Amino acid sequence: MKKIILSIDGMTCSACSNGLEKYLNKQNGVINANVNLVMANATIEYDEKILDLGKLEEFVAQAGFKSLGEFKEIKMEKKTKKEKTKFIIFTILAIVLMYISMGHMINLPTFSILDPHTNSINYMICLFLLTMAFIWYGFDILKNGYKNLIHKTPNMDTLVGIGVIASLAYSIYNMYRVCMGNHALVMNLYFESAAIVIYFIKLGRYLDGISKDKTKQAIQKLVKITPDSAVIKIDGVEKKVTLDEINKGDIVVAKPGEKIAVDGEILLGRTHLDESFITGESKPVAKQIGSKVIAGSINYDGYIEYRAERIGKESTISEIVKLVVEASGTKAPIAKVADKVSGIFVPVVLAISIITFIIYLILGQPMEMALTTFVSILVVACPCSLGLATPLAVVIAEGLCAENGILVKKSEILENAQKVNMVVFDKTGTLTYGKLKIAKIINFSSIEEKHLMQIVGSIETKSTHPIGKAFTEYLKENKIEPLEITDFENIVGLGVKSQIQNDEILLGNAKMLSKYEISNSHVEEENKLAQEGNSIVYVVKNKEIIAIVGINDLIRENAKDVIETLNKNKIETVMLTR
Numbered sequence: 001m002k003k004i005i006l007s008i009d010g011m012t013c014s015a016c017s018n019g020l021e022k023y024l025n026k027q028n029g030v031i032n033a034n035v036n037l038v039m040a041n042a043t044i045e046y047d048e049k050i051l052d053l054g055k056l057e058e059f060v061a062q063a064g065f066k067s068l069g070e071f072k073e074i075k076m077e078k079k080t081k082k083e084k085t086k087f088i089i090f091t092i093l094a095i096v097l098m099y100i101s102m103g104h105m106i107n108l109p110t111f112s113i114l115d116p117h118t119n120s121i122n123y124m125i126c127l128f129l130l131t132m133a134f135i136w137y138g139f140d141i142l143k144n145g146y147k148n149l150i151h152k153t154p155n156m157d158t159l160v161g162i163g164v165i166a167s168l169a170y171s172i173y174n175m176y177r178v179c180m181g182n183h184a185l186v187m188n189l190y191f192e193s194a195a196i197v198i199y200f201i202k203l204g205r206y207l208d209g210i211s212k213d214k215t216k217q218a219i220q221k222l223v224k225i226t227p228d229s230a231v232i233k234i235d236g237v238e239k240k241v242t243l244d245e246i247n248k249g250d251i252v253v254a255k256p257g258e259k260i261a262v263d264g265e266i267l268l269g270r271t272h273l274d275e276s277f278i279t280g281e282s283k284p285v286a287k288q289i290g291s292k293v294i295a296g297s298i299n300y301d302g303y304i305e306y307r308a309e310r311i312g313k314e315s316t317i318s319e320i321v322k323l324v325v326e327a328s329g330t331k332a333p334i335a336k337v338a339d340k341v342s343g344i345f346v347p348v349v350l351a352i353s354i355i356t357f358i359i360y361l362i363l364g365q366p367m368e369m370a371l372t373t374f375v376s377i378l379v380v381a382c383p384c385s386l387g388l389a390t391p392l393a394v395v396i397a398e399g400l401c402a403e404n405g406i407l408v409k410k411s412e413i414l415e416n417a418q419k420v421n422m423v424v425f426d427k428t429g430t431l432t433y434g435k436l437k438i439a440k441i442i443n444f445s446s447i448e449e450k451h452l453m454q455i456v457g458s459i460e461t462k463s464t465h466p467i468g469k470a471f472t473e474y475l476k477e478n479k480i481e482p483l484e485i486t487d488f489e490n491i492v493g494l495g496v497k498s499q500i501q502n503d504e505i506l507l508g509n510a511k512m513l514s515k516y517e518i519s520n521s522h523v524e525e526e527n528k529l530a531q532e533g534n535s536i537v538y539v540v541k542n543k544e545i546i547a548i549v550g551i552n553d554l555i556r557e558n559a560k561d562v563i564e565t566l567n568k569n570k571i572e573t574v575m576l577t578r
Contacts, residue, residue, distance in 0.1 A: 001031060001045055001046070001047060001048070002045070002046060002047075002048040003043065003044070003045045003046075004043075004044055004046070004053065004056070004070060005041050005042070005043050005044075005070065006041060006042045006044065006056065006057070006060065006067050006068070006069070006070060007040060007041050007067070007068035007069060007070075008020065008035070008040050008041055008042050008060060008065050008066070008067060008068065009040070009065065009066040009067075009068050010064070010065040010066050010144065010147075011035075011037055011040060011065060016037065016065070016144075016148065016157075017035040017036070017037040018035075019063065019064075019148065020035050020042065020060065020063045020064075020065055021033055021034065021035040021042070023059065023062070023063040024042065024044060024056075024059055024060075024063070027051075027059050028050065029046050029047045029050030029051040029055075030044060030045075030046050030051070030056075030059075031045040031046055031047065032044075032045045033045070042060070044056060053070070057069075064147050064148050064150070083206075086137070087202070087203075087206055090133075090134065090137055090199060090202070091199075091203075093130060093133060093134070094134075094195065094196060094199045096130065097127070097130045097131070097134075097191075097192050097195055097196070098192060098196065100114055100123070100126060100127065100130075101127055101189075101191070101192040102192070104116065114126055116186050116187065117186075120178055120183055120186040121178075121179070123186065124175050124178060124186065124189065127171075127189060127191040127192065128171075128172075128175065128191060130191070130195060131168065131171075131191040131192070131194055131195045133195075134194070134195035134196075134198045134199060135164075135168070135194070135195075135198070137198060137199075137202065138164075138198035138199075138201065138202060141157050141160055141161060141164075141198060141201055141202075142157075142161045142164065142165070144157040144161075145157035145158040145159070145160060145161025145162070146158075146161060149161075154346045154347060154350060156346070158346065158350070159346060159349060159350070159378045160197060160198070160201055160378070162350075162378055163194075163197060163374075163375040163378035164194045164197055164198060165194075166371060166374060166375055166378075167190040167191075167193045167194040167197075167371070167375050168190075168191070168194045170190060170367075170371050171189045171190045171191045171194070174186075174188045174189055175189065188368050190371075190372075190375075193375065225259075225277055225295075225296035225317055226243065226259065226261065226262075226295045226296050226315070226317055227243070227258070227259045227261055228242065228243065229241060229242050229243065229261075230243060230246060230252050230253075230254075230261030230262070231252065231253040232245075232246060232250045232251060232252050232253065233251040233252075233253055233305060234251075238253060243261055243262065243311075243312075244312075246261060246262055246308050246311055247308065247311070248308055248309065248311060249307060249308060250307070250308045251267065251305050251306070251307060251308075252264065252305070252306055252307075252308055253303075253304075253305055254271075254293075254299045254303075254304050254305075254306065255299065255303055256271075256299055256300065256301050256302065256303070257298075257299065257300075258298075258299050259295075259296060259297065259298055259299070260273065260293045260294060260295050260296060260297040260298075260299065260306075261295060261308075262295050262308045262309075262310065262311045262315055263292070263293065263294055263295050263308075263309055263310035263311075263314075263315050263316055264292070264293055264306040264307050264308045264309045264310070265290065265291070265292055265293070265306055265307050265309060266287055266288065266289050266290065266291045266292075266293060266304050266305070266306045267289065267305050267306060267307055268289065268304060268305040269288075269289075269302055269303050269304035269305060270286070270287060270288040270289070270302050270304070271286075271287050271299050271300060271301055271302025271303070271304050272284035272285065272286055272287065272299075272300040272301055272302065272465075273285050273287050273293060273294075273297040273298065273299060273300065274297060274298040274300060275294060275297045276435065277296055277297075278294055278296070278297075278316065284300050287302075287304070293306050294316050294317075295310075295315045295316060295317050296316075296317050300465075300469075301465055349377065349378065350378075352377060353374050353377040353378050354374075356370075356373055356374060356377060357370050357371070357373065357374040360373055360374075397414055420571060421570070421571055421572065422571065422572040422573075422574065423566055423571055423572070423573050423574070424574045424575075424576050425573065425574065425575050425576065426575075426576060431555055431556060431559045431575065432553040432554060432555055432556060432559075433553060433554055433556055435469075435470075435473075435553065436467060436469065436470040436535070436551050436552070436553060437470055437473065437474075437551070437552065437553070437554045438453075438470055438471070438474045438549060438550075438551065439532075439534050439550045439551060439552035439554055440529060440532075440534065440549070440550040440552075441453070441547060441548075441549050441550075442522075442525055442529075442547060442548045442549075442550075443546070443547045444522070444545060444546055444547055444548075445541070445546035445547065447546065450478070450480065452539070452546070452547055453471070453474060453475070453478075453480065454475070454480050454481075454482070454483060455483065455500055455501075455505060455539075456471055456505075456507060456537075456539055456547075456549065457471040457472060457474055457475040457480065457482060458475075458482040458483040458484075458485055458500065459485055459488070459496060459498045459500065459505060459507055460472060460496070460507065461475070461482050462485065462488045462496070462498070463490065463496050465490075465496075467535060467537065467551050468496075470551050483500055483501070484500075485498045485499065485500045486498070486499045486500070487499040491508065491512065491515075493511070494508045494509060494511050494512040494515060495507045495508015495509060495512045495537070495538075496508065503541055503542055504541070504542055504543075505539070505540065505541055506518075506538070506539075506540035507537055507538070507539055507540070508537065508538060508540075509536060509537070509538065510526065510536070510538070512538065512540075513538060513540070513545075516540075516543070518540055518543055518544075518545065519545075520538075520545065521545075522545060522548060525548055526548060529548065529550040532550065532552070533552055533553075534550030534551060534552045535550070535551040535552070536548060536549075536550065536551075537549040537550075537551060
């Protein structure tokens with residue numbers, strides 16, 4: 001058994017996805033197929049002894065859709081400037097069309113040249129030309145409706161297409177009769193109905209496309225964790241390449257501040273890596289020769305060379321993205337119910353509209369009344385409100401979860417979440433920020449705290465040590481400008497040393513105090529901070545300790561509110577840590 005995710009083009013509503021899913025599941029060799037309308041893909045489990053990629057794509061084509069090949073990335077269908085301009089133009093045309101066709105009905109000022117009573121020919125030609133512009137604008141809707149009807153998978157486009165064509169044909173017929181002298185029929189034209197129906201369908205899809213793109217952005221952020229390019233070493237010479245050009249076994253170089261490009265093993269050097277995006281641990285992890293590295297990790301302070309081992313779809317990030325996409329393709333129980341209903345909805349609506357049309361004629365109702373009812377049933381009875389709303393809600397929820405670091409393996413889990421009576425929290429990166437921050441400042445000097453941190457932060461901007469990042473972030477958050485420093489020196493394993501405003505400043509741990517023979521009368525304060533889980537940084541000015549700074553992973557501001565809300569809802573909370 002093999003699993004593949006295909007990108008699908010041509011799906012416009014829930015009936016499309018349901019039809020394709022049913023068709024795929026009927027084929028010999030397909031074990032299970034799930035079609036995701038929002039993500040526009042199909043997850044297919046199949047017997048590789050019977051089927052291959054080519055045959056699966058052939059099935060998709062037979063169902064009336066197009067396979068864009070194996071899923072590689074989340075494609076953002078952002079609205080281009082051209083599409084926006086086109087949409088604005090047709091919005092204006094829709095207003096003009098409605099004004100011309102119905103303005104006289106509500107006593108709005110009209111142009112005599114387009115008056116339906118005195119200049120019926122001009123009036124009809126104007127409506128006809130404007131409507132044909134909308135037919136061109138919505139030709140894809142009519143084409144998809146026809147295509148799906150031929151493939152026996154009628155969908156919303158089929159309903160809309162039949163309604164539009166019926167209104168257009170009847171209006172053209174009446175237009176001909178008016179030209180033949182029956183001017184009373186000028187009020188029996190339904191050009192604006194055909195045009196406005198297309199406009200509103202386009203409006204809905206335009207807004208829906210924006211919503212889908214916002215949902216996909218959360219998943220796409222996972223892809224952006226890895227860099228676009230990297231440096232590999234060939235025969236001792238460094239060469240910049242894209243990620244696609246990296247092969248297994250290549251030697252990749254990572255310098256301080258750069259991201260790890262692919263999963264691999266360190267062959268040369270040592271460093272600290274920030275792996276918080278995958279592990280949740282705020283403190284950088286020490287790495288040396290033989291250590292494994294994960295794509296997307298940030299190299300803090302060392303030069304390393306590592307061998308590429310897992311690239312492309314094999315990388316950890318790609319597996320996570322695939323997991324999220326597969327999860328969005330699974331269906332919650334409520335979504336399956338919606339699929340069943342919307343799957344039979346279109347044929348039923350078609351049958352009802354035709355039966356209604358015939359009954360109206362049998363009862364002696366005018367053709368106009370029968371046709372209006374026929375078109376109204378087709379257009380108004382849209383299955384997408386049911387068939388699209390449920391899966392869209394599920395995908396949006398999963399997208400928000402992914403954005404907040406929560407990976408949902410199956411959509412069914414979201415629906416079952418209402419039954420949860422206990423929540424077990426991990427501490428680091430969940431209840432806490434997952435990044436080192438300034439937790440506490442104990443100031444022993446007369447220097448104002450803001451200026452003290454300006455001095456310390458200015459020196460730490462020159463440091464590559466992971467703890468130094470906490471100070472630089474502090475300056476940014478508090479909008480403090482760094483000072484000019486001189487004679488900066490990194491003291492390996494102890495701290496840093498620098499000159500600032502003619503003062504010698506030392507920043508480091510207790511071992512640094514011993515090295516420079518500095519008296520320490522603040523051991524009690526240090527122990528207290530250490531017991532609270534802080535990393536300690538002494539601030540020494542001209543051989544005198546002027547402050548101690550505690551660095552820690554702080555509790556999130558909203559953590560207390562979350563815990564209280566869960567407890568109010570009678571959900572027990574537990575913290576799992578060590």
